[in-house]
Structures are given as C-alpha cells and as structure tokens.
Amino acid sequence: xxxxxxxxxxxxxxxxxxxxxxxxxxxxxxxxxxxxxxxxxxxxxxxxxxxxxxxxxxxxxxxxxxxxxxxxxxxxxxxxxxxxxxxxxxxxxxxxxxxxxxxxxxxxxxxxxxxxxxxxxxxxxxxxxxxxxxxxxxxxxxxxxxxxxxxxxxxxxxxxxxxxxxxxxxxxxxxxxxxxxxxxxxxxxxxxxxxxxxxxxxxxxxxxxxxxxxxxxxxxxxxxxxxxxxxxxxxxxxxxxxxxxxxxxxxxxxxxxxxxxxxxxxxxxxxxxxxxxxxxxxxxxxxxxxxxxxxxxxxxxxxxxxxxxxxxxx
Amino acid sequence: xxxxxxxxxxxxxxxxxxxxxxxxxxxxxxxxxxxxxxxxxxxxxxxxxxxxxxxxxxxxxxxxxxxxxxxxxxxxxxxxxxxxxxxxxxxxxxxxxxxxxxxxxxxxxxxxxxxxxxxxxxxxxxxxxxxxxxxxxxxxxxxxxxxxxxxxxxxxxxxxxxxxxxxxxxxxxxxxxxxxxxxxxxxxxxxxxxxxxxxxxxxxxxxxxxxxxxxxxxxxxxxxxxxxxxxxxxxxxxxxxxxxxxxxxxxxxxxxxxxxxxxxxxxxxxxxxxxxxxxxxxxxxxxxxxxxxxxxxxxxxxxxxxxxxxxxxxxxxxxxxxxxxxxxxxxxxxxxxxxxxxxxxxxxxxxxxxxxx
Numbered sequence: 296x297x298x299x300x301x302x303x304x305x306x307x308x309x310x311x312x313x314x315x316x317x318x319x320x321x322x323x324x325x326x327x328x329x330x331x332x333x334x335x336x337x338x339x340x341x342x343x344x345x346x347x348x349x350x351x352x353x354x355x356x357x358x359x360x361x362x363x364x365x366x367x368x369x370x371x372x373x374x375x376x377x378x379x380x381x382x383x384x385x386x387x388x389x390x391x392x393x394x395x396x397x398x399x400x401x402x403x404x405x406x407x408x409x410x411x412x413x414x415x416x417x418x419x420x421x422x423x424x425x426x427x428x429x430x431x432x433x434x435x436x437x438x439x440x441x442x443x444x445x446x447x448x449x450x451x452x453x454x455x456x457x458x459x460x461x462x463x464x465x466x467x468x469x470x471x472x473x474x475x476x477x478x479x480x481x482x483x484x485x486x487x488x489x490x491x492x493x494x495x496x497x498x499x500x501x502x503x504x505x506x507x508x509x510x511x512x513x514x515x516x517x518x519x520x521x522x523x524x525x526x527x528x529x530x531x532x533x534x535x536x537x538x539x540x541x542x543x544x545x546x547x548x549x550x551x552x553x554x555x556x557x558x559x560x561x562x563x564x565x566x567x568x569x570x571x572x573x574x575x576x577x578x579x580x581x582x583x584x585x586x587x588x589x590x591x592x593x594x595x596x597x598x599x600x601x602x603x604x605x606x607x608x609x
Numbered sequence: 610x611x612x613x614x615x616x617x618x619x620x621x622x623x624x625x626x627x628x629x630x631x632x633x634x635x636x637x638x639x640x641x642x643x644x645x646x647x648x649x650x651x652x653x654x655x656x657x658x659x660x661x662x663x664x665x666x667x668x669x670x671x672x673x674x675x676x677x678x679x680x681x682x683x684x685x686x687x688x689x690x691x692x693x694x695x696x697x698x699x700x701x702x703x704x705x706x707x708x709x710x711x712x713x714x715x716x717x718x719x720x721x722x723x724x725x726x727x728x729x730x731x732x733x734x735x736x737x738x739x740x741x742x743x744x745x746x747x748x749x750x751x752x753x754x755x756x757x758x759x760x761x762x763x764x765x766x767x768x769x770x771x772x773x774x775x776x777x778x779x780x781x782x783x784x785x786x787x788x789x790x791x792x793x794x795x796x797x798x799x800x801x802x803x804x805x806x807x808x809x810x811x812x813x814x815x816x817x818x819x820x821x822x823x824x825x826x827x828x829x830x831x832x833x834x835x836x837x838x839x840x841x842x843x844x845x846x847x848x849x850x851x852x853x854x855x856x857x858x859x860x861x862x863x864x865x866x867x868x869x870x871x872x873x874x875x876x877x878x879x880x881x882x883x884x885x886x887x888x889x890x891x892x893x894x895x896x897x898x899x900x901x902x903x904x905x906x907x908x909x910x911x912x913x914x915x916x917x918x919x920x921x922x923x924x925x926x927x928x929x930x931x932x933x934x935x936x937x938x939x940x941x942x943x944x945x946x947x948x949x950x951x952x953x954x955x956x957x958x959x960x961x962x963x964x965x966x
Binding site: 324326327328334335454486487488493494497498499501502503504507526531546547548555606607 | 674931938
C-alpha cells in the first residue's frame, strides 16, 4: 500500500516535468571499477542531451533486489529501463515484468540468458566476451614465442570470481588458446581464483612463488589481478622483463603499469561506449523505433605500441 | 580460618584439574594442521611445506612461504586485535570491513602524487593542494575516520543500549555507503612513495606484531584490560564494582575502529590503490580468527595470543591449499569446516573441564 502511494506520488511529480525522458538504471554494483566507468559513460552521455534523466540504482550484487528495483521503476512510470544484470541467468523474470508493463528494457554489459528470445522492445548492448580472454592469451603466446620460449613455457592463471560468467569464459579462452598447435608449448602450473581483487592476487602470486617453480607467463582474468601479480613479483625481486603478464579491461592503473614496462598486454573493453550505447538503445526503443536486438561493441588489444591511444579512454 | 591437611577450607589442590591455558590447544591445532600439510606435501607434491628442500634459501626453512603465511593475514590480523577486545566485552563488531573500505578511500585521497609517468595523476580526487602531502596527513585523516566510526559504534551501544550486533550492522551498511559515495565508486590510485612504504614488503607484518605485543600487555596488565574482561564476564557486577561501563565500551569500540582504520591505511598502501569494495567480509575473517583462537563469543574469555594463533592458522590454511594446488572450489568448503571444527573442539574441552571440577 505504502509502495503504491509512493509510486503514485512519483508519477505525479514526473508528470509535471514536461516531456523529459526518464530512464531507470539498475547496476549490478557501484563499487566495481569497470562498471563505474560504464555508469559514468551513461551519465555523461545523458547529461549531454536535453531532457534525458537517469535514475541509477545499486543492486549491490543481489538478484532479488534488482528485480524489485525494476518493478519499482515500472511502478513509477519510467520511459525505459537499463539493466546491468547481477546474475545473467535470472533475467527471464525481468524481461517478463518489463514486457507485461510495456516498458522498453535494455541489458548492458552482461549477456542475459534469454538473449535469443527477447521481446521486441528489449535489446542487449555489450562486447562479445569470447574476444577478450582470447586476444590477451594469444598475444601472450606470441610474445613467448618471440622470446624464444617455443620449446616450453610455464605459467599461472589468476581467475576472477568463479560464479561469474566473464571469469569462466576468460579462463576457458586461455585454455582454448593453449590448446592450439601454435601455443601448446605453454603449460599451466596452477590456476586459482583471486576474486578479481588486487590484494588477493598479490597474496596468491606470492604463494605461487613460494614453491620456487620457475615460470614465464601470468594470465589474469582482469587487470586488477594482473597488477597484484606484478606487485608480488616485483616484491619478490623478479625482473618484469623476464615474465609476460597479460590482463583484461585496460583500466587506467593497468595502462600506466604498461607504460612503466610491467604489463605486457591487456584488452580494452569500451565501458563508456557500452554505457552510451545502452542509453541510445533505450531512447530509441522508448520512441518506438526499431533497434538491433544485439549491439556488439568490439574489444581491442592494447600493447605498449598503442597504449597511448587508450590512456584517456577508460 | 581452619587449616586442614587438604589446604585452605578443606579444598584440595589437584594438579591434574588445573586448566591448561586455552592457547595451548590452539597452538596444538596449528602444529597439527602444519603437519597435515607437510605429510600431504611429501605424499602428493614431493615437496616440503615449510622446509627448504630445494636449496633456494640459506636457512632450512622455505622463507618465502613463511613470509607470505604471515603477510597475508597481517592486515586482517590488525583488525582482529580490535575485534578480540570487543568480543571479550561480550559484544561484536560487524562494521570493521566497511570501516576499512571507507577509511582506505578517504585516507588515500590525501596521499596521492601529482604526477604519474610524467603526466598528471589520472585518479586525482582533490585539486593540486592535496597532492604530495606529507605522509602524516593521510595517516592522521585515516585514524580520525576510525575514531569517528568506532566512537559512533561505542556511543550507540553504551548510551542507547541497542545490541552491538545492530549498532555495528548499521555502521557496516553506512560506512560502505560512505566508501562508495566518496569518489562515486571510482578507485583512487597512485600514492606517494612514503605512503606506499607503509605497506611495502614485510612492513604490514611488523606493524601487526608491534600492535599485537602492545595490546597483549594492555589487556593483561592494565586497568583498561581488567575492566574489559570484567564487563564481558558479568556486566552488572562490573557496574556494581564501580566501573564506568558506558565510558569503557565507547573506548573499546573506538580502539577497534582505530585498528580497522590503521588496517585500511596499510592495505591501501600495500595495494597502491583504494577501492570502495575493499574490506568486504574482513569483519567475518577477523571474528573467525578470534574465535578459532579461543575468544568466547559470550564474552569474558580470550586473549591476544590466541587471536594471533588463530590468524596464523588462517594463513597456514590459505598457503597450504595453494601449496597442494587444491581446486579453488574446495578451499572455501574446507575453510568453513575448519572454523566450525575449531570451535566445536573448544566447546568439548570446556565442557570436559567443567565436569571435572
């Protein structure tokens, strides 16, 4: 009852603001670096347009909370909804809720499980995850070959949260690359999770090194963990020229680590581009226009040669 | 008073009934766990867990592993020192992880360098006035955050009489909010060299050991310590005997807040970055360290030495799992089982002691 009254109040308030398009945004979490860049991308893009208002909520990694937020958006009469899904397998209910209320819905960054059966006024804007881990792993393979290690190289794999689709995919990408003839000279000594975290990666890497096993390459599912590994190796007195380290995300910290010669490769995922793309798709759907249901924004490999182009992008 | 052959008041002193200090049991558990890893290492990996079998170091130990075992628990260990005192008073502190997050963000924004690789710091939070400040500024700012957060916790508990669980739960949620709000979720990176030095190499371990020794003596030999135990054993009795319980609780929670803030400074210095998600779940790890170390959640019992041993057990387990290359999935399962197992054993021992006397 209270909720309905509140919603009614908000609707009246919105009704008085002339022709402003309101988009409700539910982000999986506010405290994730990459998602923050994406969120800022949306906000900046919307701020540059007349009469577009974003109402951004933090789902704090809680599936149930996210669905509640979407229902609240619907109840308060937003023109469109953008969802960065907490759990990509729980999107069916969100699609249903938005569809039955006739509100356009755009999924951003994380691919919903029902991506192939989305209703007409729903879309998905992201980069194709399969590219990212593959680009980084293949670059590492080429660097090792160039360093004359084609006879055999050993490495470690630092994985993100095991419950996360991107972590699973990026780890599989590494496995796939190590499976091709050109790169099967690389063997993984061990793989462990550091939960995307620089701190955990630092400790994990130090633990790896304490076994004294020689290694030539470190694959990390994201840049934060790559940086953690680099810090651990430096603290252990290793020369970063002797080891290939690759990450994914092209965060600012990572790009500066690359400039300093510590990080060998990362993959740029256009977070801000995904954010503005999602807002664009949402506005088009709200205006009743036709939109491609899958909008893919490409990944780009970043190496010391082209790092300068990306410094101000993420 | 009648002296009898059996001693004062007819009570006989029986040496076998004297309780062993609980820390001994924790130490035994630690040694047992190490032995299990040694045995499994010899069996499965053909390597020693703690000893240098490959001639990589000057000593007989694998120094790299000994170091990381302590280093990876030093920061949460600093928090656990404060949490131990809170639990001894019969309270609980759920807010330490969030205080770490908020303090790391705020302190780090006063520790930034003006230039990285020759260009302006891309993560700058404030204008040029806050760049390249002396290292004392971020440290003092950080400690002030701890005083404020811990002080609010203590005041709520002591003067509004709400349960510590609720008061610190509120702080846990609010402080995490502050951490995210401070820079709108953006990470804050690139500290000055002086700030980075706080977390470099084994410095976190030295800070942890220094604080552990300090608080061991404070709890054992000062009025503050005696009052802390007295309140936890029987708060009403403590009040009757003239202890200002409210004031003391504020002090205990403030100290816990300051220790969490200090941990935040060390953590952000070690990682050269502050992120609003830092410290998530640290409160539970800190509580687990204390509980494994024999600190009783019902209050009045426990010690800093116990908590330090609990922290070491944690460190040994983490390193041991990586050493055995155990799949990441199983690590959490086993870790949970060890936490519960340690407390079950401790309960048994206590009941046995109680039935003996």
